[in-house]
Amino acid sequence: MTRLPGAVPGIARICVVGAGLMGWQIGLMCARAGYVVHQFDINPDALANARQRQRATLDEWNASGKLGLLEATGEPTDVVADRIRQFTSLDEACQGVQMAIEAVTERIETKRQIFTELDRLTPPSVILATNSSSIQSRRLANAVTHPERLCNFHFTNHPWLRPYVETMTCGQTRPDILETCYRIGNSLGIASARVHGESQGFIHNYVWRQIKKAAMTLVDRGHSSVEDVDRAVMIGLRAPLGPFQMMDRAGLDVMLDIERQWFAESGEERDRPPKVLEDLVAHGNLGVKTGHGFYSYPNPSFERPGWLLGQEEE
Numbered sequence: 001m002t003r004l005p006g007a008v009p010g011i012a013r014i015c016v017v018g019a020g021l022m023g024w025q026i027g028l029m030c031a032r033a034g035y036v037v038h039q040f041d042i043n044p045d046a047l048a049n050a051r052q053r054q055r056a057t058l059d060e061w062n063a064s065g066k067l068g069l070l071e072a073t074g075e076p077t078d079v080v081a082d083r084i085r086q087f088t089s090l091d092e093a094c095q096g097v098q099m100a101i102e103a104v105t106e107r108i109e110t111k112r113q114i115f116t117e118l119d120r121l122t123p124p125s126v127i128l129a130t131n132s133s134s135i136q137s138r139r140l141a142n143a144v145t146h147p148e149r150l151c152n153f154h155f156t157n158h159p160w161l162r163p164y165v166e167t168m169t170c171g172q173t174r175p176d177i178l179e180t181c182y183r184i185g186n187s188l189g190i191a192s193a194r195v196h197g198e199s200q201g202f203i204h205n206y207v208w209r210q211i212k213k214a215a216m217t218l219v220d221r222g223h224s225s226v227e228d229v230d231r232a233v234m235i236g237l238r239a240p241l242g243p244f245q246m247m248d249r250a251g252l253d254v255m256l257d258i259e260r261q262w263f264a265e266s267g268e269e270r271d272r273p274p275k276v277l278e279d280l281v282a283h284g285n286l287g288v289k290t291g292h293g294f295y296s297y298p299n300p301s302f303e304r305p306g307w308l309l310g311q312e313e314e
């Protein structure tokens, strides 16, 4: 059992905009830490799915006492789940909150519309944050009248396996708002990091992007196979998975979108998306979800006994 630090003073209710993959997880993490969550989505099915996933995750957490790296708090599922209220009206979801975390589809126009609405529906004291993986909050700043309360607040998928959140300025964010976000991150019982200045990819995705890019460049140049790169990283860096295995899990279409975003931002030739990735996506090979990517599923080669050391049994 673990005791979490308790809610940050002055922050009691958090609106989570979006109830998709990240939205339900962020809602759950906030409720687990004692915040009342106003979970909003335009799609009622997404809300129904979120409720079911949140309850199932809490049940699993309580039954095993630990999920990933995080211990259970011991609070019954019903108590935590009751702190999560669902809304299909953003207006109602904004009532009485001190913070709104946006986690909707990664489209800048959708996000700009939402922040314009959040700006209209909440007083200037309410913190506005985006969980976007690739859009710097600077690009949303002119959608709001008070950019000093706007920032990035970026979680990882499955925060119990990768308990980490990072806060980054929009270039105009007030320092006390950034500090409050950092402390809210800590209050969730996970590692909370401050990005100093502005960084494309923040901290986590910046490092991860360099690793992916290096791995795919080695293959594009013919210096290595997919499997040998994964072995090198797993053995050399003592990583549980190699970069190609990770990319297959995340989805190669998503990986390509991110590479295209970097290229669009920098315009530099070295940021052009890797050929190996372009080719796979062009042929509909998107990783685990389609059965083919850098590996074939089910039963990928790396699950065979002896694969890691290249000592596979015949």
Ligand SMILES: NC(=O)c1ccc[n+]([C@@H]2O[C@H](COP(=O)([O-])OP(=O)(O)OC[C@H]3O[C@@H](n4cnc5c(N)ncnc54)[C@H](O)[C@@H]3O)[C@@H](O)[C@H]2O)c1
Pocket (backbone or CB within 6 Å): 017, 018, 019, 020, 021, 022, 023, 040, 041, 042, 043, 046, 102, 103, 104, 105, 106, 110, 114, 131, 132, 133, 134, 154, 155, 156, 157
């Ligand atoms: N998937 C990841 O691993 C990951 C990790 C970190 C951050 N992110 C970021 O989190 C955000 C959400 O990603 P996701 O994977 O949860 O996406 P998702 O597609 O699973 O969920 C998006 C949700 O947004 C809802 N939505 C769309 N338009 C809306 C609107 N106008 N108002 C309210 N809800 C709306 C959709 O109904 C859907 O439920 C993105 O910005 C993404 O970059 C994703």
